[in-house]
Every structure is written in structure tokens, then in C-alpha cells.
Amino acid sequence: MRTWHTIVGILLITTCTLLLEIPSDTWLSSATLSLILGSAALAYMAVSCLLAARWGFVERLFGGLDRVYEVHKWLGIWALVFASYHMVFKANLEVWNSVPILEWSKYWTRMVRQLSYVALGLIVLLALNRNIPYSQWRWWHKLSGPLFVIVILHWLSFKSPIALDTPSGIWLTVLCALGVLGALYKLLLYPLVAKAGEYQVSAVKVEKSSLHLELTPLGQGFAFKPGQFAFLSMQEKGLREPHPFTIASAHSEDGRIEFVIRALGDYTQRLRKQVKVGMRADLYAPYGRFKRPLEGAREIWIGGGVGISPFISWLQDEAAGQFDKATLVYCYNPSRAFPSVDTLQGMAQARGVDFVANSGGTESLAQTLRRTAAQTDPQQIQISFCGPKGLLGQVRELMNECKIPEGNLHYEFFEFR
CATH class of the missing domain: 3.40.50.80 (Nucleotide-binding domain of ferredoxin-NADP reductase (FNR) module)
Structure with missing residues (x-):
């Protein structure tokens, strides 16, 4: 799947299921468009949380984790664009006979509505801001899951023609449930479940602004294919944030792997200065589907x-x-x-x-x-x-x-x- 397949596909499904819930003579109103774009923004956020979990079947579906992250980024951007329209234009008409799924007071309904837009804007701005050091950015970005819950509460508390037992309600409920599961998995279980193994630095070569690392497994190594990459997390203060690096070696019997790293960012510069033989690291792998073309080409x-x-x-x-x-x-x-x-x-x-x-x-x-x-x-x-x-x-x-x-x-x- 490509990025536009995901963005357009979710929008079409959301639109079709919603149009079944409202009178056809109101389809061309600004309220209908606001309802569709607001619901699509919610769906985009849910799928974005699902993609961030790094589940294997999702990577296979998109052809590589790099593609998954590209889709993840654009889902967030379009969610903010759609939510902006939804925030400005009322997404309700009297003829719809709208009711909230959760009955709250007007104060809390309005508060959650405003907080949901702020939460979405904060998620996207933090994700796209390259001036924030990675160590800080990573922890801020972990808030995406809890902030997504606020957006779900806005959907449940505002008046709309969407009921949980309708096609649109089922569609959004399934996506939101998967999104919450993905966010919880990434936040709580990923460090335990996805770890490929513990490694020890066996050789270090520093040259100019680059670094060549060789690591040996402390136990059984993991199988990988040439061209795949791993997330490297050193067990040292200031170097624990997992970073993706392409594995610059083929699979060997002793499980040894190598990385060629360019010291361009704050993390890689610290890694180049501090890494030493004997240090230990956790690897999360393998990821990526960068394969050679068919033989004979x-x-x-x-x-x-x-x-x-x-x-x-x-x-x-x-x-x-x-x-x-x-x-x-x-x-x-x-x-x-x-x-x-x-x-x-x-x-x-x-x-x-x-x-x-x-x-x-x-x-x-x-x-x-x-x-x-x-x-x-x-x-x-x-x-x-x-x-x-x-x-x-x-x-x-x-x-x-x-x-x-x-x-x-x-x-x-x-x-x-």
C-alpha cells in the first residue's frame, strides 16, 4: 500500500458510512463536510497510532517500516488539516436528530472539544519539529497515545447522528480500539516484547565524523536479511533512546553485526564520543524490506x-x-x-x-x-x-x-x- 491509498481509502470509507446516517438532502451542506472531516481526522489518528506500534503485519502490508513511518507522518498532517475545518464549522443540523454517545455537561463537552484540537495540533507540531533534541522529542511524542484518548472522548461526547451500532459507529469504534491497543503496546509492551537481544560492543572504529560499530550477541543473535535495519539502544546514560541504523553486515554464524553511523545529530555525536568496547546494548530488530531485484536483472x-x-x-x-x-x-x-x-x-x-x-x-x-x-x-x-x-x-x-x-x-x- 502507498501513502495515498491509505489516506484516500480511509476518507472514502468514512464518507460512505456517514452518508448512510443522514438525509440525502443535507449531503452538500457545510455541516456534513465538517462531520466527515472531523470523523476522518479521528480515523487518521487511530490508524496513525496503530502504525506506530511497529507490528510485523503492518510493515509487510506497506512494504517496509520506512513506508509505515511516511504514512504515519502524513496521516497526522491531514488529520490536523481536517480537524481545523471541523473546528471552525458546526458539524450538526437540527434535522439529523443528533444525540451524544456519552452524556456530559456543556462545560465538559466544550472543554474536551477544545482540548482535542489542541492535543492533535501538539502531536503534529512536535512530530514535525526537527529543532527539538531527539531525547526530548521522543518522550514528548510518547504522549500521542494519551492525547488520542482525549480526541476519542470528544467524539463520544458531542452531538452527532453517529450511533455505535451504525456502520459509521462500528467503523470508528474498531479503528479507535485498534489505535488505543497500538498506543498501549508501544508505550508499555514494546520494550519487552520486541527486543531481539542483548549485545556487547566488540569493536569500535572512529573516523572523522563517522563511526563503525561491531556488536556480538550475549546469547543467541537474531536472524536478518541483508538490507534490513535495527533500533540500537545503548545501556548507557544519555544513549538509551532507540535509534534506527541499517545493518552493514551479512548474517554470520556467531551473530555478530556491524553498523556504519554518520555523526550528524545530537545522539549520534554523543554515541561517537562515548561508545567503548565492552558496552552493552539492546537491539530491536529486524525491520525493513530493502531487497535486491530479481536475479538476472x-x-x-x-x-x-x-x-x-x-x-x-x-x-x-x-x-x-x-x-x-x-x-x-x-x-x-x-x-x-x-x-x-x-x-x-x-x-x-x-x-x-x-x-x-x-x-x-x-x-x-x-x-x-x-x-x-x-x-x-x-x-x-x-x-x-x-x-x-x-x-x-x-x-x-x-x-x-x-x-x-x-x-x-x-x-x-x-x-x-
Whole structure:
């Protein structure tokens, strides 16, 4: 499923079930639109809480946890947009014979209505504000579940034609129940249920603004596929917040895993300065569905900066098929290249993968795509990308120039927040 599938699908179901509850001659009124958008905002918040639980079946449905978080973000944004209209325009008409599901006094009904809008706005603004340090942002964002309960109370207490035993009432009740369950799971059970294992740092390599970590399991490691990622939580003060990092190694018998981390944010900078051999960490994994294309295709792998990590994992996968039709393009900043170009070139050559170093700009990348498109049918070229959004946009432009179909691009969102 794609983001727009979810947003439009929920809106359509909400609209259809609500229109069954009111006279058809009132469908085109501002009150009807307000009722629909307010109910859709509630449904969006419920599904957003469900997606945040990181349940496996949800990840499979959307094709990866990165896609889940993208949908989660846009559901919150559209919920705020819809709720703004709902807040301004009255969502009730006398001919509807509306009654509240919960009978409260006018004071508390009005108070919950106002608090629900403030709660939704607070959730979205906190989620999108990148200026808040992650350690603070994470704990503020945990309030999303309790704040969602306030929005549910607003739905139950205001006068509307929605009854619990009607199609719209059943639809909203099921979504809200799932949303509350997802929020409770993430808040209380996730740290206990989702942990893949306890690990110990066995090797640390620091270079410029980057960090290479090697961890060994204290017990049995977890199985993962090349290209997947894990949430890393160090058992040290100031480093306990779980952060997602792509696993930069293939599965090994001893369970050892590696991470290549760029120290760009407040957490990763602290991690780079404080991490030492012997420290312990909890891992929550595996997540992600960044897979190689079908065997036999002409492949171009494009890794931007630390986005090279999944391709390192692919190169180390002994169970993988042939690499003779693959080309790895490493887009890097010469002052911050990590791993080094020579290291990556050696790894690629050992597996028979063509290697292209693209330092600054996209000249070498463009030449590679044009040359490949001239030698191979563009319809048969599969491109795998992991890197910043800006570079992804340039890759799309080059694909269009070379007449490589958009559907042949496989990528993983570079950021969650």
C-alpha cells in the first residue's frame, strides 16, 4: 500500500458510512463536510497510532517500516488539516436528530472539544519539529497515545447522528480500539516484547565524523536479511533512546553485526564520543524490506553517504546470487567518506561488482546511468537507492532522461523523523 491509498481509502470509507446516517438532502451542506472531516481526522489518528506500534503485519502490508513511518507522518498532517475545518464549522443540523454517545455537561463537552484540537495540533507540531533534541522529542511524542484518548472522548461526547451500532459507529469504534491497543503496546509492551537481544560492543572504529560499530550477541543473535535495519539502544546514560541504523553486515554464524553511523545529530555525536568496547546494548530488530531485484536483472546500486550501509550488507551476503550484472555507485563527500573509497572498491571487486566513485555532484552517476542505458534496454535496468532525498530527486531526473521506468526504482526512505 502507498501513502495515498491509505489516506484516500480511509476518507472514502468514512464518507460512505456517514452518508448512510443522514438525509440525502443535507449531503452538500457545510455541516456534513465538517462531520466527515472531523470523523476522518479521528480515523487518521487511530490508524496513525496503530502504525506506530511497529507490528510485523503492518510493515509487510506497506512494504517496509520506512513506508509505515511516511504514512504515519502524513496521516497526522491531514488529520490536523481536517480537524481545523471541523473546528471552525458546526458539524450538526437540527434535522439529523443528533444525540451524544456519552452524556456530559456543556462545560465538559466544550472543554474536551477544545482540548482535542489542541492535543492533535501538539502531536503534529512536535512530530514535525526537527529543532527539538531527539531525547526530548521522543518522550514528548510518547504522549500521542494519551492525547488520542482525549480526541476519542470528544467524539463520544458531542452531538452527532453517529450511533455505535451504525456502520459509521462500528467503523470508528474498531479503528479507535485498534489505535488505543497500538498506543498501549508501544508505550508499555514494546520494550519487552520486541527486543531481539542483548549485545556487547566488540569493536569500535572512529573516523572523522563517522563511526563503525561491531556488536556480538550475549546469547543467541537474531536472524536478518541483508538490507534490513535495527533500533540500537545503548545501556548507557544519555544513549538509551532507540535509534534506527541499517545493518552493514551479512548474517554470520556467531551473530555478530556491524553498523556504519554518520555523526550528524545530537545522539549520534554523543554515541561517537562515548561508545567503548565492552558496552552493552539492546537491539530491536529486524525491520525493513530493502531487497535486491530479481536475479538476472541489470542492477545499479546507488548509496549516498551512510546510505551505503545496505549495499555493504549485500556485498557480504554469501548466499546471494550472481553479482556480475551489478554496478555500485558510491556518492560521497571526500572530506567525510566512510568507509573509504578504497575499502568499498576492494569489497566490490572481490564479489565481481563494478564500482563507481562519485565525489560531489552527480557527474559520474549520470555517466554510469547513460552508459548503462545505451548498452542495455532501459526497461531491464533495476536501480536500488539509499541516500538523502535531494539525491533521490536527482536520480529520478536522470532515470527520466535515460528512459528508465519509475517502477524500476527501489529505495528506502533515508529518514524517519
